[in-house]
């Protein structure tokens with residue numbers, strides 16, 4: 001879905017600009033007792049990131065040792081080139097798990113121009129935080145990154161003492177309360193939008209398109225995003241959790257179920273996640289919904305398009321590709337059809353090459369990609385920004401992991417703008433698709449109440 005783009009820009013800043021000469025960065029790590037992550041990500045006026053995976057890796061970061069951002073259709077390449085230069089100057093002393101990583105993501109489309117509610121969010125933007133805490137099977141580690149050894153040591157010791165003094169558990173609080181909500185799309189407008197998309201499907205312009213809505217939520221109090229994510233962890237333990245807070249007013253966060261891609265060495269893992277039904281109150285009802293989804297020709301067609309597109313994108317890069325058996329993915333409020341896909345790369349690749357190849361899958365875009373994007377742009381009356389786009393991390397070796405930025409919202413003080421969408425194929429019913437979108441608002445909306 002690369003379209004033409006006006007402005008192209010690339011910046012790679014470190015804490016002591018100018019950045020055209022790569023600045024060397026020193027990274028030191030130290031093991032910690034388990035600590036509260038809240039102290040790292042409570043800084044609303046400093047850059048902050050949080051990343052947690054269903055398999056138990058949790059990372060929080062604060063401040064900026066280096067920032068990479070890019071616009072335009074070659075934004076993936078530009079970020080990679082800038083990152084290669086930056087990482088080449090990093091000297092890390094510590095275990096691999098505690099190494100510096102770049103956290104961030106991309107807008108859904110490369111024509112993205114930052115504007116409210118996405119002011120701080122470029123079309124591609126990553127930071128290597130100055131202070132990092134990672135919790136994994138290999139323990140909890142603190143890392144400090146700086147332009148010289150003395151600053152890195154000082155930062156490491158200061159944060160070590162600060163974290164050691166805080167209780168490991170901090171209360172995650174309660175929801176800020178919802179004062180009012182405002183839709184971008186009324187149900188009548190949605191019905192028209194879906195019918196117009198169905199006409200394009202009838203004419204053969206597209207086979208599938210994912211249409212979304214946004215919901216602006218005014219809160220009774222300002223939101224504590226890390227606390228909200230902590231509560232989401234309890235409700236959605238098998239989902240990702242992320243927070244991307246540039247040093248601006250807005251924070252993008254969510255609890256997406258969907259992995260876009262993970263890459264370690266030559267091993268690649270991804271999945272098709274498409275097809276949705278509610279959970280039932282009783283086990284029988286729950287199973288009945290799941291069965292109805294599995295047996296639906298429409299849902300299978302919708303899901304199959306995603307599997308096919310992922311396979312087509314990965315096959316040229318892989319020496320081996322395996323599509324596993326379809327399963328039901330059960331989350332607290334919704335269930336999905338899921339097909340895990342793994343591959344072995346035939347040559348060395350950067351995870352951003354895989355991100356570029358895969359984004360957007362037809363689980364969030366459509367088929368064919370360009371005509372689907374045109375439909376989205378002609379139809380949706382709000383800015384997708386970073387919704388449904390890749391969010392995650394990568395390291396010096398080009399390994400990394402990205403989720404799809406779903407079940408997400410962008411928060412600014414006492415407002416959160418939520419996003420959710422659903423796949424439209426031939427036979428889609430506007431009312432059913434409406435219900436599905438409302439279901440997908442729930443993970444975040446429930447935690448705001």
Ligand SMILES: C=C(O[C@@H]1C=C(C(=O)O)C=C[C@H]1O)C(=O)O
Nearest residue numbers: 273274275276363406420421423
């Ligand atoms: C578009 C969203 O979800 C995606 C679309 C799905 C579907 O159409 O069934 C299911 C999971 C996600 O891939 C969303 O959560 O906003």
